[in-house]
Amino acid sequence: MNCRICGIELEDLTSKLCKKCDLTLFQILDIIEIYVKEKNPPEWLTNAVQELAWIYQAYPRTAGYFNTAVEILEIFTIFGASEIPLKEIKEVNYTSLPTNKVLSFLEEALLIERDNEVIRPGKLTKKLQEIRWEGYKMDSPEMEKKILEIHGILTVALTKSLIQTGFYIPRGALAIFDMLSHHILTSGKKIDPILSNYSIDLATIKLPIRQRLRLIRTMSGFVNGKTKIISDNTEKGEKPLKPVIIKYLEKEFERYRERERERERELL
Numbered sequence: 001m002n003c004r005i006c007g008i009e010l011e012d013l014t015s016k017l018c019k020k021c022d023l024t025l026f027q028i029l030d031i032i033e034i035y036v037k038e039k040n041p042p043e044w045l046t047n048a049v050q051e052l053a054w055i056y057q058a059y060p061r062t063a064g065y066f067n068t069a070v071e072i073l074e075i076f077t078i079f080g081a082s083e084i085p086l087k088e089i090k091e092v093n094y095t096s097l098p099t100n101k102v103l104s105f106l107e108e109a110l111l112i113e114r115d116n117e118v119i120r121p122g123k124l125t126k127k128l129q130e131i132r133w134e135g136y137k138m139d140s141p142e143m144e145k146k147i148l149e150i151h152g153i154l155t156v157a158l159t160k161s162l163i164q165t166g167f168y169i170p171r172g173a174l175a176i177f178d179m180l181s182h183h184i185l186t187s188g189k190k191i192d193p194i195l196s197n198y199s200i201d202l203a204t205i206k207l208p209i210r211q212r213l214r215l216i217r218t219m220s221g222f223v224n225g226k227t228k229i230i231s232d233n234t235e236k237g238e239k240p241l242k243p244v245i246i247k248y249l250e251k252e253f254e255r256y257r258e259r260e261r262e263r264e265r266e267l268l
C-alpha cells in the first residue's frame with residue numbers, strides 16, 4: 001500500500017496515509033473545524049492563518065478558484081450580503097474553468113451554498129461574517145490583518161476542497177503544510193525555533209523549479225518585502241520561525257497527540 005497523498009510506500013498497513021501526510025491533513029481539517037465550530041477562533045490560529053494567505057495567489061492554475069472565492073467572500077463579509085444572484089459573480093467568467101466546477105468546489109470548501117440561481121454563505125463564510133469589522137478604514141493595519149486572515153482561511157479551505165474532491169493535488173499548498181509537519185515531527189519535545197533547510201528542501205523538492213524558488217523567495221520576503229512563516233533568512237542560511245508560527249505548531253501538535261490518544265483509547 002502507498003500513501004494516498006504523497007505516494008510513499010507504507011510500513012503500517014492499517015493506515016492509508018504516511019505519518020507526515022496524516023499530520024498535514026490533520027492540520028488542514030482541524031483549522032477549518034475550529035473556524036466553523038468555535039464562537040471566536042483563538043488568536044494563536046487567526047495569527048497563523050495570516051501567514052498562509054499568499055499561497056494560491058501566484059499560480060494561474062488555482063487563481064480561478066481563489067479569485068472567485070475572494071470576490072464572493074468580499075460581497076458576503078465586507079458588504080454583508082445575504083445572497084448573490086449567480087449572474088452577478090464576475091470572476092468566474094474570467095476563468096477557463098467551467099462555472100459549475102468552480103462552484104461545486106467552493107461548496108465543498110464550505111464557502112457557499114447553492115440554491116438554483118442564487119448563492120448563499122456556506123458554514124465557513126457565515127462564521128467570517130460574524131467577525132466584527134469595527135469600522136476600520138481600509139488602509140488601517142487592523143483591516144490589513146483581517147483581509148490577510150480571510151485570504152489565509154480561504155487558502156486552507158481550498159486546499160481541503162481540492163484534496164477531498166480529488167480534482168487535483170495542490171502541491172504548492174501541501175508543500176507548505178508538509179514542511180510544517182516535518183518540522184513538528186523532527187522537533188522533539190519542544191518546537192525548534194529554527195526551520196531547517198532540510199525541511200524546506202524535502203517538502204518542495206518535487207515541485208517544478210520555478211514554483212519551488214517562488215515559494216522560498218516569498219517566504220524570505222523578496223516578493224513584497226514581508227517575510228511569511230519565517231522571520232529572517234540569515235547569512236548563515238538560518239531561518240528562524242515567526243513566534244506566531246511556533247505557537248501554532250505547539251498547539252496543533254498538542255491537538256494531534258490528543259487525537260492519537262483518543263484513537264488508542266477507542267482501540268482498547
Ligand SMILES: [Zn+2]
Nearest residue numbers: 003006018021
Ligand atoms: Zn504521505
